[in-house]
Amino acid sequence: MKFLRSSFFPAALLLAAASLSFHTTAAQSPSAPETHVRVNWQAFVSGTDGAQRLASLKKAVAKMRSLDTSAPDSADFRRSWKYWANIHGYLGTGSPFGTLAYQSQRLKTYGLEQFLPFLVGTSSKPGITDQTPPDALAKTVWATCQHSPQGTQLNFFGWHRMYLYYFERVLRWAAEDPTLTLPYWDYTNPAQTALPVAFQDDASPLYDWRRSEALNEGLAALNPDVTDIDGPLTTDTNFLQYEGDIERGVHGNVHCSVGQTCPVALMGLVGVAANDPIFYEHHANIDRMWSCWQHSHPTEQPGDWQNQQFTFVDETGAKVTRTVKDFIDTKALGYVYDNDSKCAREPAIVVAQAIRQAVPNVLFSVKPLSLNQTSTSVDVSIPAEKVKSLVGAKPQRTKLVLRDVSSVSAPGALVNVYIEKKGAPATRKHVATINCARHAARGTRCTHVRIRRDSPTAVSRTARHGGPDDNVRSDFRTGGFNRKAGRTKRAENSAPGRDSARVEVDHWRH
Numbered sequence: 001m002k003f004l005r006s007s008f009f010p011a012a013l014l015l016a017a018a019s020l021s022f023h024t025t026a027a028q029s030p031s032a033p034e035t036h037v038r039v040n041w042q043a044f045v046s047g048t049d050g051a052q053r054l055a056s057l058k059k060a061v062a063k064m065r066s067l068d069t070s071a072p073d074s075a076d077f078r079r080s081w082k083y084w085a086n087i088h089g090y091l092g093t094g095s096p097f098g099t100l101a102y103q104s105q106r107l108k109t110y111g112l113e114q115f116l117p118f119l120v121g122t123s124s125k126p127g128i129t130d131q132t133p134p135d136a137l138a139k140t141v142w143a144t145c146q147h148s149p150q151g152t153q154l155n156f157f158g159w160h161r162m163y164l165y166y167f168e169r170v171l172r173w174a175a176e177d178p179t180l181t182l183p184y185w186d187y188t189n190p191a192q193t194a195l196p197v198a199f200q201d202d203a204s205p206l207y208d209w210r211r212s213e214a215l216n217e218g219l220a221a222l223n224p225d226v227t228d229i230d231g232p233l234t235t236d237t238n239f240l241q242y243e244g245d246i247e248r249g250v251h252g253n254v255h256c257s258v259g260q261t262c263p264v265a266l267m268g269l270v271g272v273a274a275n276d277p278i279f280y281e282h283h284a285n286i287d288r289m290w291s292c293w294q295h296s297h298p299t300e301q302p303g304d305w306q307n308q309q310f311t312f313v314d315e316t317g318a319k320v321t322r323t324v325k326d327f328i329d330t331k332a333l334g335y336v337y338d339n340d341s342k343c344a345r346e347p348a349i350v351v352a353q354a355i356r357q358a359v360p361n362v363l364f365s366v367k368p369l370s371l372n373q374t375s376t377s378v379d380v381s382i383p384a385e386k387v388k389s390l391v392g393a394k395p396q397r398t399k400l401v402l403r404d405v406s407s408v409s410a411p412g413a414l415v416n417v418y419i420e421k422k423g424a425p426a427t428r429k430h431v432a433t434i435n436c437a438r439h440a441a442r443g444t445r446c447t448h449v450r451i452r453r454d455s456p457t458a459v460s461r462t463a464r465h466g467g468p469d470d471n472v473r474s475d476f477r478t479g480g481f482n483r484k485a486g487r488t489k490r491a492e493n494s495a496p497g498r499d500s501a502r503v504e505v506d507h508w509r510h
């Protein structure tokens, strides 16, 4: 084995068990003309029509934004970006979310005044302003999003499904594209936790500057731990419990992670969150989680919550009042998700098996590795005989495990982990960004950061099937917060020589 080291740089703080997997995502086309398929973002922008789909979505968002200044009593205003954000929530004297002054004071009270610019704007960037519903219809539909009022029936899923349904119709109108279908950001897949690239382009209508800086620049990804829904999906016993767990768990985690923290505008503050285009791809994934539950609980009895009614506007600007009951079956609404049957990372039964055979065969391990550099590499050479002796007819998985990743660095530093086939830099793949900013205090120790490789990618194939060329390189790089002039050097407080990780390759048999 060999360690490659390059130039020096204070490294990381790490932690949090990141469990990464690659999924192959085939682009799907709608199977029946009358049913639209909401696909994950990667599938949406891939394939022969990917560029056209993305262009269509951008056109729709740009068009809706262009209507923000329409006459307040016009149908166009009711198809505007602002109007749709306001349906979810707005700030103003008539809003349950209070006024701009109220939310500003709240940030100060919480000691979060450094985030005030995201709310009130800067000298060059406009901030949120107080809104007044222009008419009776706006008074009825604005700020009606349903979020859990402590233990009662929520209709968090129901209201948001209706909201996306009508929003999608407005998108189609705005794009002049009847095939445009809202994609979802599948951050529940650990391989898709980065903010989709199209949202990082500051010239795009999909961009907003009021997001976590590192996420918005592609320097960090969501912590896959906070986007894992296996718990609720496999152990919750009824719909309302699941709905609450999703809302308070992954839903809130993503809002707070994208929007710096909570309650910080945009995404971190419910009352203004829907101003950010990523809101809709986030909520499409939340809506899919409802479909996942429905798929695995086909006989669950309906509850009273299904009789609740909500009012929206449609793509013509007309008022529509609908009952949640009519939004239970997405197929009847004209859409399905490309995946609502394999929503857990580890099906419950496999988890149970894994626990039973809890001890993996360790194929390879290295001594603790110091991470206090810009780039730290380690070659992983798995003996061919050892692999051969373990490979059976049953499916195999090889996991690269970073054990005991620990740090005394200040929060905010990031370490990116890559894997490549030895001698073939073109196969390099980013497999994780390790970031403990919100989850760890100084000196926190973190164990078992697992990077799972189980898909037929160039890199993992060799590891999966074994063989004499089963050599990969694991590569740790600091996040690069200092890339732009004037940027806070968040990594500068880390402690050279004291951050470390141990690399092992485990071979699991199921």
Ligand SMILES: [Cu+2]
Pocket: 251, 255, 273, 283
């Ligand atoms: Cu939300």
